[in-house]
Amino acid sequence: MSLSKKATIILEHLRKQQMLDLLNKGKRLDGRSLDEPRPLEIEIDIIKKADGSAKVKLGNSEVIAGVKVETGEPFEGLEHKGALIVTAEVLPTASPYIEPGPPDEETIELARVVDRGIRESEMLDLEKLVLVPGKIVYTIFVDCSIINADGNLFDATSYAVVSALCSSKLPVFDIQDGDKVIDTKQKQPAPITTIPISLTFAKIGNNVILDPTSEEEACMNSRITITTNSNGEYTAIQKGQTGSFTVEEIKNISEIARIKGETIRGKLKELIESGI
Amino acid sequence: MHKYFDEVVNENKMQEINKKYVLPGDVIIEGNYRPLMNVIKKNNSIIATRIGIVEMGRDGIKVIPLSGVYIPRVNDIVIGKVVDNSSLSWEVDINSCFSAHLPAQDVFGRDFSPARDDIRKQLAPGDVITARIMAFDRTRDPLLTLQDKDLGKIPKGEIVKINPTRIPRLIGKRGSMIQTIEQATNTRIMIGQNGILVVVGDDNETVSLAIKAINTIEEEAHTSNLTQRIRVLLNVPEPSPEDDENTENLQTENSLKQDVKEENDDGENNLEEDEK
Amino acid sequence: MTEQVIHLIDKDGKRTDGRNIDELRDIKITVGMIKNADGSAFIEFGKNKIIVAVYGPREVHPKHMAQPDRCVLRCRYHMSPFSTDTRKNPAPSRREVEISKVIREALEPAIILEDYPRAAIDIFVEVLQADGGSRCAGITAASVALADAGINMRDMVSACAAGKVADRIVLDVNDIEDKEGCADMPVAYLPNLEQVTLLQLDGILTKEEFNECLDTAIKGCKMVYEIQKQALIQKYFGNEITSDVKETAQ
Numbered sequence: 001m002s003l004s005k006k007a008t009i010i011l012e013h014l015r016k017q018q019m020l021d022l023l024n025k026g027k028r029l030d031g032r033s034l035d036e037p038r039p040l041e042i043e044i045d046i047i048k049k050a051d052g053s054a055k056v057k058l059g060n061s062e063v064i065a066g067v068k069v070e071t072g073e074p075f076e077g078l079e080h081k082g083a084l085i086v087t088a089e090v091l092p093t094a095s096p097y098i099e100p101g102p103p104d105e106e107t108i109e110l111a112r113v114v115d116r117g118i119r120e121s122e123m124l125d126l127e128k129l130v131l132v133p134g135k136i137v138y139t140i141f142v143d144c145s146i147i148n149a150d151g152n153l154f155d156a157t158s159y160a161v162v163s164a165l166c167s168s169k170l171p172v173f174d175i176q177d178g179d180k181v182i183d184t185k186q187k188q189p190a191p192i193t194t195i196p197i198s199l200t201f202a203k204i205g206n207n208v209i210l211d212p213t214s215e216e217e218a219c220m221n222s223r224i225t226i227t228t229n230s231n232g233e234y235t236a237i238q239k240g241q242t243g244s245f246t247v248e249e250i251k252n253i254s255e256i257a258r259i260k261g262e263t264i265r266g267k268l269k270e271l272i273e274s275g276i
Numbered sequence: 277m278h279k280y281f282d283e284v285v286n287e288n289k290m291q292e293i294n295k296k297y298v299l300p301g302d303v304i305i306e307g308n309y310r311p312l313m314n315v316i317k318k319n320n321s322i323i324a325t326r327i328g329i330v331e332m333g334r335d336g337i338k339v340i341p342l343s344g345v346y347i348p349r350v351n352d353i354v355i356g357k358v359v360d361n362s363s364l365s366w367e368v369d370i371n372s373c374f375s376a377h378l379p380a381q382d383v384f385g386r387d388f389s390p391a392r393d394d395i396r397k398q399l400a401p402g403d404v405i406t407a408r409i410m411a412f413d414r415t416r417d418p419l420l421t422l423q424d425k426d427l428g429k430i431p432k433g434e435i436v437k438i439n440p441t442r443i444p445r446l447i448g449k450r451g452s453m454i455q456t457i458e459q460a461t462n463t464r465i466m467i468g469q470n471g472i473l474v475v476v477g478d479d480n481e482t483v484s485l486a487i488k489a490i491n492t493i494e495e496e497a498h499t500s501n502l503t504q505r506i507r508v509l510l511n512v513p514e515p516s517p518e519d520d521e522n523t524e525n526l527q528t529e530n531s532l533k534q535d536v537k538e539e540n541d542d543g544e545n546n547l548e549e550d551e552k
Numbered sequence: 553m554t555e556q557v558i559h560l561i562d563k564d565g566k567r568t569d570g571r572n573i574d575e576l577r578d579i580k581i582t583v584g585m586i587k588n589a590d591g592s593a594f595i596e597f598g599k600n601k602i603i604v605a606v607y608g609p610r611e612v613h614p615k616h617m618a619q620p621d622r623c624v625l626r627c628r629y630h631m632s633p634f635s636t637d638t639r640k641n642p643a644p645s646r647r648e649v650e651i652s653k654v655i656r657e658a659l660e661p662a663i664i665l666e667d668y669p670r671a672a673i674d675i676f677v678e679v680l681q682a683d684g685g686s687r688c689a690g691i692t693a694a695s696v697a698l699a700d701a702g703i704n705m706r707d708m709v710s711a712c713a714a715g716k717v718a719d720r721i722v723l724d725v726n727d728i729e730d731k732e733g734c735a736d737m738p739v740a741y742l743p744n745l746e747q748v749t750l751l752q753l754d755g756i757l758t759k760e761e762f763n764e765c766l767d768t769a770i771k772g773c774k775m776v777y778e779i780q781k782q783a784l785i786q787k788y789f790g791n792e793i794t795s796d797v798k799e800t801a802q
Binding site for chain 1: 586587588589592599601603604605607610613628630632633634635636637638639642674676678680681682
């Protein structure tokens with residue numbers, strides 16, 4: 001059951017008024033322009049025990065993603081594809097408002113939206129990750145731990161997953177005697193076909209801003225996350241929160257997502273390559 | 277262990293124990309001294325319980341802490357934000373371990389009637405107020421009052437949050453530091469003992485400069501010659517030679533000690549009240 | 553058995569990771585890396601990578617859990633799914649529940665809980681990469697994070713394990729030694745008050761070995777304590793004092 005609940009963060013009216021005044025002048029509290037993302041930092045391969053890992057800082061939002069590869073049965077209906085599972089946990093370290101325990105609906109939405117952006121863009125060529133068709137496939141887990149939360153966890157988490165997968169070295173498994181899995185101790189790069197980039201916008205009053213902080217999220221009426229692939233095609237969208245968008249706004253936002261997405265894709269590639 | 281005290285203790289120079297940096301568990305001195313604040317007495321030793329700076333006087337030994345959340349004290353002036361209300365009182369976030377309550381009678385007067393008066397018309401969630409802590413003890417949450425001059429809802433200004441342990445340094449000896457900032461930037465700065473400040477000014481740039489000075493004091497509170505550096509930052513001329521230079525230097529170096537002394541004396545009084 | 557002796561300690565007395573028997577792994581502590589927390593620390597203890605965040609003192613939820621005369625201390629030790637060789641299920645295991653408890657009990661004697669009646673202090677220990685001795689690394693970092701949060705403490709808490717590997721008592725048991733060795737004994741210690749607040753043992757030790765093992769672990773705790781102090785001094789008082797401390801400590 002989903003229910004509307006009280007806001008966890010109430011922004012001071014003084015601060016909110018200041019934010020609204022600035023937005024009407026095309027500025028933001030932290031000095032950014034409306035369509036400017038926060039600085040992005042990426043550290044690759046920080047968890048040596050994982051098959052791939054990345055720490056991403058988007059402003060003060062900080063996420064660690066780790067790739068782990070196992071073998072298992074394929075998903076039903078997807079017998080000829082490897083399995084990809086993306087999970088996310090907002091750790092209780094991340095903010096005073098998070099209680100330890102099973103994930104709430106917002107965290108589940110976060111994990112599913114990130115998973116959808118990766119899966120639907122077909123970032124990984126899962127058909128290359130099959131050992132015995134219909135029986136044994138590679139299972140790729142990408143687990144994300146959010147260690148500090150300051151807004152726009154969707155994009156921060158998505159960039160962490162993309163960076164971890166791009167820099168991962170997957171184990172090479174072999175099959176003997178029909179169904180016995182052997183780890184050959186060799187490594188292979190992940191079969192990457194495209195780089196999906198997620199961009200999240202928040203609507204505050206009549207202004208739409210890119211990459212909201214948690215203060216901005218506390219004032220937003222609605223939110224939209226748009227993922228594009230390397231060809232500039234849309235691969236996943238999620239609208240959130242109780243407000244709404246006009247059709248024209250959505251068309252504008254989606255165009256910005258395509259253009260800005262290309263810039264961030266370039267930046268992300270550069271940061272990953274400099275880290276490898 | 278604690279080699280960095282040995283030299284001092286052997287020479288038994290009070291002045292040098294003063295202003296020593298300590299960590300929890302550090303033995304400040306051995307002997308029959310009276311523990312005041314943020315220290316404990318164990319056998320014959322005075323031990324620090326916080327990260328901070330030692331202050332030793334005739335009345336005993338205390339540590340001026342450099343980190344920690346705000347713990348409410350009766351008669352403190354705090355700046356808080358209204359986060360919720362019942363039909364009888366408001367709940368106020370005072371940046372502390374406990375949220376505070378402001379009873380409706382305090383605002384509406386004795387003949388307040390929950391059936392007739394809509395309490396949200398006076399104060400709503402998000403409003404920022406200056407209030408005095410009227411009561412707080414081990415059995416109940418802090419109780420606020422607005423019944424004093426200069427208390428009540430803050431209509432405008434920019435909110436700044438600093439570590440509450442830095443407030444005495446920000447105020448300076450007899451208010452010297454805060455006055456320097458206010459005069460140089462032509463702003464008015466409201467200070468809550470809980471680390472919340474509101475800066476009011478007509479010009480965005482001077483407000484920003486005042487905030488920059490405040491943030492500098494927060495970061496460098498433990499260093500000496502801070503007043504001079506703030507003067508440089510604010511472009512305030514050095515005191516003229518007619519002023520007694522020695523006094524000025526002395527004041528700068530000792531200001532932290534003395535400001536805090538005033539503050540802590542209050543604290544002691546509170547403690548004593550509690551004991552009674 | 554002889555094979556193991558050759559394997560874990562070579563004829564020069566060096567261990568699998570090149571250390572001497574009385575040597576700690578490399579330890580690095582960074583204070584205050586989690587912006588939202590009241591106090592935090594990141595520790596790299598050998599291959600362990602652990603973040604600890606402290607929130608509090610703060611209100612207790614649900615309210616009926618509050619204690620009228622003291623603070624409630626809560627601790628969660630948790631391993632990220634990617635922290636181990638084979639992926640760990642994110643749901644808390646029985647092992648994590650037990651370690652959460654022993655970490656809390658190791659820290660509690662150091663914290664002056666009576667100073668914060670009706671409040672709670674939460675300690676979140678997240679293991680991002682696990683190596684041998686993650687509970688000791690977690691306690692060590694948690695103590696630093698508590699000091700960073702400005703919580704009144706009687707003393708710091710420093711933790712380190714000692715163990716028996718290839719018939720020798722060694723300091724700071726690593727992952728392989730933990731799995732292949734004969735005994736592992738994690739210890740947490742209040743370095744100034746000289747009290748032991750965590751003591752566990754897995755394995756077999758004679759009376760003499762036990763005494764030597766305990767002394768070795770305490771020696772390790774004191775070394776860990778120096779590193780904790782350096783990290784806090786660096787954060788709060790900058791570089792100038794760090795050199796002073798080193799000089800006088802020699």
